[in-house]
Amino acid sequence: MRCERSPRLQAKQLERFILIMHFILFMLLVCPGEACAATEEAATGTSTDAVLLCRACGHELAVGADIRSVPSRRALSGRNDTLVGGRRVDVQLFQNPHGHRFEVITFRQADVRLHWPADQHFSWFPGFSWTVATCPRCATHLGWAFQPSVWPDTVTKSTFDESDQTFLALIAHRLLTEDFASSLLMTPKSFTS
Numbered sequence: 306m307r308c309e310r311s312p313r314l315q316a317k318q319l320e321r322f323i324l325i326m327h328f329i330l331f332m333l334l335v336c337p338g339e340a341c342a343a344t345e346e347a348a349t350g351t352s353t354d355a356v357l358l359c360r361a362c363g364h365e366l367a368v369g370a371d372i373r374s375v376p377s378r379r380a381l382s383g384r385n386d387t388l389v390g391g392r393r394v395d396v397q398l399f400q401n402p403h404g405h406r407f408e409v410i411t412f413r414q415a416d417v418r419l420h421w422p423a424d425q426h427f428s429w430f431p432g433f434s435w436t437v438a439t440c441p442r443c444a445t446h447l448g449w450a451f452q453p454s455v456w457p458d459t460v461t462k463s464t465f466d467e468s469d470q471t472f473l474a475l476i477a478h479r480l481l482t483e484d485f486a487s488s489l490l491m492t493p494k495s496f497t498s
């Protein structure tokens with residue numbers, strides 16, 4: 306059996322090396338620096354002026370400055386995400402009466418559609434009633450809105466928006482940051498030639 310490598314084998318190895326280099330170049334182009342964080346982190350990672358989008362349709366829902374921490378003792382757990390813009394956001398885990406668990410981020414405001422009447426039962430935030438919040442463009446369920454339980458079950462959108470006692474809890478993995486979305490749209494040069 307011959308021990309030295311045949312020219313054919315060397316050519317194959319060179320081909321493999323070139324393929325690996327192409328892959329590395331591709332990863333560098335698609336994932337520049339911190340933008341290549343894990344999907345969930347990218348969805349929640351934001352600086353104050355970062356735009357948060359509906360993951361299903363890309364509708365602009367809120368900016369980073371709209372995020373507001375509303376800790377609840379009814380959360381199963383809470384974690385503090387390290388974010389792309391250096392800002393940290395509280396992500397809380399809740400469970401609904403059907404046993405479904407949701408990781409949510411709380412917002413002062415967001416461009417969502419609310420579905421009154423509000424319900425006082427099984428609220429994750431004591432003293433607050435909830436309504437379902439959906440995307441105004443694609444109707445995906447994005448989370449819930451909370452208003453004081455002492456309020457009427459149905460209020461106008463402007464009453465809700467103008468009060469500083471109201472907030473939203475949006476499901477973390479149904480959101481996307483704009484910088485992460487644009488990194489998905491980048492086409493490596495090696496694919497366009």
Ligand SMILES: [Zn+2]
Nearest residue numbers: 359362440443
């Ligand atoms: Zn949408």
